[in-house]
Amino acid sequence: MTEINLGITCDMHVHVRDGEMCELVTPTIREGGVSVAYVMPNLQPPVTTLDRVLAYKKKLQELAPQTTFLMSFYLSTELSPELIHKAAAQNAIQGVKCYPAGVTTNSAAGVDPNDFSGFYPIFKAMEEENLVLNLHGEKPSVGEEGNDIHVLNAEESFLPALEKLHHDFPNLKIILEHCTTEAAINTVKEINKNVIDSSDIKVAATITAHHLFLTIDDWAGNPINFCKPVAKLPSDKRALIAAAVSGAPYFFFGSDSAPHPLSSKAKHIGVCAGVYTQSLAISYLAEIFDAQNALNKLRAFVSDFGIAFYGVSKTDIRSLDEVMIYQKEQIVPEHITNDQGIVVAPFMPGAKLKWSVKWSKSN
Amino acid sequence: MTEINLGITCDMHVHVRDGEMCELVTPTIREGGVSVAYVMPNLQPPVTTLDRVLAYKKKLQELAPQTTFLMSFYLSTELSPELIHKAAAQNAIQGVKCYPAGVTTNSAAGVDPNDFSGFYPIFKAMEEENLVLNLHGEKPSVGEEGNDIHVLNAEESFLPALEKLHHDFPNLKIILEHCTTEAAINTVKEINKNVIDSSDIKVAATITAHHLFLTIDDWAGNPINFCKPVAKLPSDKRALIAAAVSGAPYFFFGSDSAPHPLSSKAKHIGVCAGVYTQSLAISYLAEIFDAQNALNKLRAFVSDFGIAFYGVSKTDIRSLDEVMIYQKEQIVPEHITNDQGIVVAPFMPGAKLKWSVKWSKSN
Numbered sequence: 001m002t003e004i005n006l007g008i009t010c011d012m013h014v015h016v017r018d019g020e021m022c023e024l025v026t027p028t029i030r031e032g033g034v035s036v037a038y039v040m041p042n043l044q045p046p047v048t049t050l051d052r053v054l055a056y057k058k059k060l061q062e063l064a065p066q067t068t069f070l071m072s073f074y075l076s077t078e079l080s081p082e083l084i085h086k087a088a089a090q091n092a093i094q095g096v097k098c099y100p101a102g103v104t105t106n107s108a109a110g111v112d113p114n115d116f117s118g119f120y121p122i123f124k125a126m127e128e129e130n131l132v133l134n135l136h137g138e139k140p141s142v143g144e145e146g147n148d149i150h151v152l153n154a155e156e157s158f159l160p161a162l163e164k165l166h167h168d169f170p171n172l173k174i175i176l177e178h179c180t181t182e183a184a185i186n187t188v189k190e191i192n193k194n195v196i197d198s199s200d201i202k203v204a205a206t207i208t209a210h211h212l213f214l215t216i217d218d219w220a221g222n223p224i225n226f227c228k229p230v231a232k233l234p235s236d237k238r239a240l241i242a243a244a245v246s247g248a249p250y251f252f253f254g255s256d257s258a259p260h261p262l263s264s265k266a267k268h269i270g271v272c273a274g275v276y277t278q279s280l281a282i283s284y285l286a287e288i289f290d291a292q293n294a295l296n297k298l299r300a301f302v303s304d305f306g307i308a309f310y311g312v313s314k315t316d317i318r319s320l321d322e323v324m325i326y327q328k329e330q331i332v333p334e335h336i337t338n339d340q341g342i343v344v345a346p347f348m349p350g351a352k353l354k355w356s357v358k359w360s361k362s363n
Numbered sequence: 364m365t366e367i368n369l370g371i372t373c374d375m376h377v378h379v380r381d382g383e384m385c386e387l388v389t390p391t392i393r394e395g396g397v398s399v400a401y402v403m404p405n406l407q408p409p410v411t412t413l414d415r416v417l418a419y420k421k422k423l424q425e426l427a428p429q430t431t432f433l434m435s436f437y438l439s440t441e442l443s444p445e446l447i448h449k450a451a452a453q454n455a456i457q458g459v460k461c462y463p464a465g466v467t468t469n470s471a472a473g474v475d476p477n478d479f480s481g482f483y484p485i486f487k488a489m490e491e492e493n494l495v496l497n498l499h500g501e502k503p504s505v506g507e508e509g510n511d512i513h514v515l516n517a518e519e520s521f522l523p524a525l526e527k528l529h530h531d532f533p534n535l536k537i538i539l540e541h542c543t544t545e546a547a548i549n550t551v552k553e554i555n556k557n558v559i560d561s562s563d564i565k566v567a568a569t570i571t572a573h574h575l576f577l578t579i580d581d582w583a584g585n586p587i588n589f590c591k592p593v594a595k596l597p598s599d600k601r602a603l604i605a606a607a608v609s610g611a612p613y614f615f616f617g618s619d620s621a622p623h624p625l626s627s628k629a630k631h632i633g634v635c636a637g638v639y640t641q642s643l644a645i646s647y648l649a650e651i652f653d654a655q656n657a658l659n660k661l662r663a664f665v666s667d668f669g670i671a672f673y674g675v676s677k678t679d680i681r682s683l684d685e686v687m688i689y690q691k692e693q694i695v696p697e698h699i700t701n702d703q704g705i706v707v708a709p710f711m712p713g714a715k716l717k718w719s720v721k722w723s724k725s726n
Contacts, residue, residue, distance in 0.1 A: 197446075198435070215513060216513055217514050220514050221634040221635075222630075229585055233515070234511045235511065267629050268586045268587040269587050269712070271585065271631075272584075273584060345631055
């Protein structure tokens, strides 16, 4: 039976929420075949203090003792350079997440991506501390009399802001999160065109599992597939797949798994944005890489490149168990739930996936 | 108080379904300020026989005695030139609706828009009888390994087929229904560039109320606003509004009001396509025309142009009552329902509309 060792797998963009949802989904990080998870800070209120990030990490660690949690702050005016230095000194965070105001779940406290200059002292401190700036790279749509930014061009419209940040902070590590467009892929490639050694990479992009499957037609009429950034056109999907299997070390996995109660997805108005992929994260990816005859590139995408970019050291990792995938079909369940009665519909319910995961115990 | 007489108002594209839904929504044609309704044939099974179209019309007439119903066949291989001639001789239908297979509600019995040639004998009979060919103008998306047709370019991709039909049947009256793109508007304008008299118009387009309000951002996450064709970009919406208020006689009103039970809209998978606007059709339009300072163009758009294109005569009209709009605010209800318990969510629930309708009795 074919087995492939994927090493210490990383999902560099997870939403595990808080409260009962957190209890439901946090253990599914490991169930889905992921060892190291970089945790998003868009709780309500957002995670902007040292106390809160430490408490959140402690809680997650209790729920999933073998999972390694890398933590982040939510970029806002509540942060200060002093706080960044203090958090970095304690190894409490690995990065800071920037949400343009209003573009996705709990982003109301976000920033105006037309002018980052107010945050430059924060970015300078992050650059000094070698922390990662995680960008939700979308310009906000501003409506009727607006700037003609809409869900389809919001990411492409953001790319000049990415380039300017990289120009102004050439040593700041930046990730364009959950990129969805050929334009974004090309921009990140262009920025990295002179990179010789992986350690020179300053700008990377994460790619989700679901954006390797979806186009606009899949979320039109299927709120389960609605997320921000939205899945785009077939040509964009092809560019994402090509990037994921390319072996370029500046493209790696971040699922953006974003659970919502089913009642927040099955609505006629105000559906919450987010696709939940955590519980089968690696199996979804294996399906795509297999179809591309690129399973030999999966380990780099889900492990090596993310570890290298974040500079995760073995001593940071809670469990050195490695993930194996093997050929065993499984059907995606219609729902996941627990005793608290929260119901989440996973991505592609009812679909048959070819690959399963198991853990190879470290000695 | 400002009052505007809109004459014999027409909605040249309505879905009134059958069964309990039909009983609920058919009376709302008149409540919404519409006198003449052109009825779509996409029931299950589709309306393809003389008996069925006559029975359907009789039923509608019983539900709404003052409304004038213009009827249509569903284009399929069940039709024949003989049937077209027979139906026309009895004035049983005013046109034939063409659905590309699989693009919208109950279109599984539709045709392949890549090759209409099998229907040319039907079109020839229609041309001879001066019947209207109503086109749902979208190329079907054909999925993963397909032709890169998706919900955004499906209409624009169809336009060459429209031009070919007009070329091959220059005297056939054709309507590009519920057009949603600047490209479609420009194509219909171009086809009509040499039209001097309204009676020369062979190719027209209907425009819905909801596409004058919506863009892609409005249906992303709001299944209530999801319809086919989907609302497109801000630039497309501006082109539709400009066409509607332009006074060009080849653009007129067809609401494509398409009711579904709320339970078919508030779903996480498989939301039905369709926006229900019937019960406030004229008020929605007045809102847009008012905002464009074009209320003086509304009567032509909702009455004169449709009547002229279809050649509706006074003797065909059941009630010569005319519709007045007047300034009285109303709030769009959250739901409409009746004793049968079917619930439909109207477009823009909770919104405030400035204009109400009343009927001016004919003598």
